[in-house]
Amino acid sequence: MNITFIGATRTVTGSLHLFEFNNQKFLLECGLYQGHREDAERINRTFPFKPKDIKAVVLSHAHLDHSGNLPNLVKRGFLGSIYCTPATKDIATIILLDSAKIQENDFEYLNKKQKEKGLPIKEPLYSIEDAEEAVTLFSEINYEETFEPVRGVKVTFYDAGHILGSSVILLEAEGNRILFSGDLGRENMPIIKDPVAVGDIDYLILESTYGGRIHKSFAGMTDELKGLIEQGKEKQSKIIIPAFAVERTQILVTMLKNLYEEGTLKDVPVYVDSPMATDVTEVFRNHPECYDKETYKMFADSDPFNFPGLQYVRDAEESKKLNEQQGPMIIMSASGMCEGGRVTHHLIHSIEDGKNMIIITGFQARGTLGRNILEGAEKVHIFNGEYVVRAQVHFMGGLSAHADGNDLVEYVQKVKNGRLKHVYLIHGDIDETMALQQHIIASNNIAVDIPQSGTQITV
Ligand SMILES: [Zn+2]
């Protein structure tokens, strides 16, 4: 089998790998590269293969950096099946249609400017129609059921414990067992199961997002949140929680449900103000097969994603009304890095008041509004306005959906069984990846490489 690493090599986004077996080509993932506009345009619009020659795509999970270029692949001639778990299919459908809408809106705006300048108009990377076409190609495969995307290659999904429906992918051909980690989650996180360590592996392709870092554990996060809400109650705060629509919002809702049952949320209404998060929560409700034991049990008694005092807001007018409402109250809203979406309006209306609170719950990329707020900026720009940051800012570090350096090294130990020949590290900024490489080599006698885009191996 030939493997060509293409995307998410020495960087986090744009996951894309080409596999060839007996002249049959298939892809692992087809993610969107997210970064500076010019780089993103060039990388996302160029496939180093002919899409119509690809027989199948195997997808680890729904996140945009893994699935987001599928509509473009379809637009350029791909006609095969896209294999993934049922929950991944449902979440990816929401994500791809949303992404297409954003692309169309962006280009509408851009083309207005181009026309004004007398310049030629440009086409978005893909349209809503392309995304609709792509989702018809999804083929659902349950965890631990083996299938053949191309003749002679057996593939099995195992739970990756990263987001609902996420998989580590086992590929078997000619006696070789190759494991692709996708994005690897952490043990003991709410809602979903722990990552599965698949044994007797010959080759491991492993993500390294946080290869050089150690996370706070999840235990203690609910108490930390409780403490912040108690403070907020005393000061009548509006508590704004920017949260990713997939997984982070649902985890926070289950934490808040526990706090409601303890009595902490008495007289504190909670709003999930994001249509996308609301849709994704519905997908979570429809996939109890992905839950861990605690969530499964909770579902038997009541809906884990609902409690009295919690309201999912879809309507834009209702969202605006929240601006006039007095605290204490909690508003959870997307986008998670404050780069768009309804959370920006809530920040405009609350950031300058010292009694309010902003709780950052996840990774904030450099250059984003969320990162500026987290790093203690005195003033921030939102749309065309400048705002003084007077609200208190807190960071909850234990909610990450990615394995940290120790988890990743432990995972290597679990899968090696004296047979593992080679580890390839992908999906990480180079300093994180190199830190992990050192760490794995120090505790194992295994070759560990960091492929570049275009690196080809034969196994
Ligand atoms: Zn992911």
Ligand SMILES: [Zn+2]
């Ligand atoms: Zn990823």
